[in-house]
Amino acid sequence: MDGMSEYSGGCQCGAVRFHIRGELKEISLCHCRMCQKAFGAYYAPMVTVKDVEFEWTRGAPAHFRSSNLIRRGFCANCGTPLTYEAEQGMALAAGTFDHPELLPPTMQYGTPSKLPFVDGLHLLPEYRGEPDSSEQDFLSRVESFQHPDHDTGDWHPHVGG
């Protein structure tokens, strides 16, 4: 097929990775209280996996059944939310894609539960100051254990706290 899109992504630690071939067309936000809780966030950004080739290329999610009809996948090592799974199909947490900038949301659900300040988030003041010397010292000592935003051949997820 001409111009087939490919996408990759995974959890923060890199123990679970996925790959997709095909066009992803349904990108949404869900404001429902269950999605707020499952993502630990004000709302959940999700990409519907439909009419594409999907594969877990490293590891697989663990699951929590959040209701009789829905289960949610997450990385058992690092806790990153990964999936929303229902009878009709699966959606992936949009922020777990290596390039979420390619997947702008086009629809929102659960708006009766939308938190009242969400519509004003873009108006928040932006901190633009330089880090002070103690912050610079802290930042200079940071060594990231986060998986990079591309597939890796040999990768050893950081385990434990």
Ligand SMILES: [Zn+2]
């Ligand atoms: Zn992980």
Ligand SMILES: [Zn+2]
């Ligand atoms: Zn929801």
